[in-house]
Amino acid sequence: MTINTEAPATVNGAVPDGRMTLPPKTQRRPMLWLLGIALVAVGGLVAAWLTTVVGNTSQVVALRNDVDRGTVIEAGDLMTVEISGDPALKTVEAGEEGAMVGKYASRDLTANSLLTASAVSEEVIPKSGDALVGVALTQAQLPSTPLHAGDQVQLVSTPRAQEDLPEGAATSIDATVVRTGKAPDTNQVIVDVTVPSEDATALAAMVATGRVALVVDGAAE
Helix, strand or coil, rough: CCCCCCCCCCCCEEEEEEEECCCCCCCCHHHHHHHHHHHHHHHHHHHHHHHHHCEEEEEEEECCEECCCCCCCCHHHEEEEECCCCCCCCEEEECCCCHHHEEEEEEEECCCCCCCCHHHCCCCCCCCEEEEEEEEEEEHCCCCCCCCCCEEEEEECCCCCCCCCCCCCCEEEEEEEEEEEEEECCEEEEEEEEEEHHHHHHHHHHHHHHCEEEEEEECCC
16 A cells, blocks of 8 residues: 655645645744844944034144244144044134234144144244243142243242251242143153243253242232
8 A cells, every 4th residue: 555645735825625734934033133223223323423523523723834943833834624622622723823823833833733822922932031941840849730821930949858948038030931741751840931041040050959949920910
């Protein structure tokens, strides 16, 4: 006897005896769903970030050429660039470059760097009759209040540790702050000051001993 193992033929999804065949069940893949949701979320975050960055850009003035300290800035030395806005950057806004032309570079300016208002001056530094001196100070030798260009200060000679205070007024030299900066690999602050030329050598000698303190004078009324 032979046994027929062939599946019965169907007509319009039904077998001859009237029974309906069910379509095969599709297998769900939850990992693919999760991956799709994650990609959509990441895409949204990237789009939001790009919108924020583009919205916060601004045009500022930068250096096209190197300009040495004391050199007059010319129109050809400047250009306009677009950067992401940062309140910490004291930049010169585009459109104000004309006000920078004709001024002096108060320090060496390098090409492709951003221009700041503190990097220029109305007159060459040091002017005739003055000298520029760098004073290295520790945090204990100057006020905690930040110094600014133009501040009037005194550099005072201080005694050695455990040495008696000098009789009478201590030796001091009047000076004007030009700029400040951090000494590399140390905790010292470098304060560039201008002093009358005749006081420059005495101040340099005071600085060399390390026994000097900076005092800020009150603003003139």
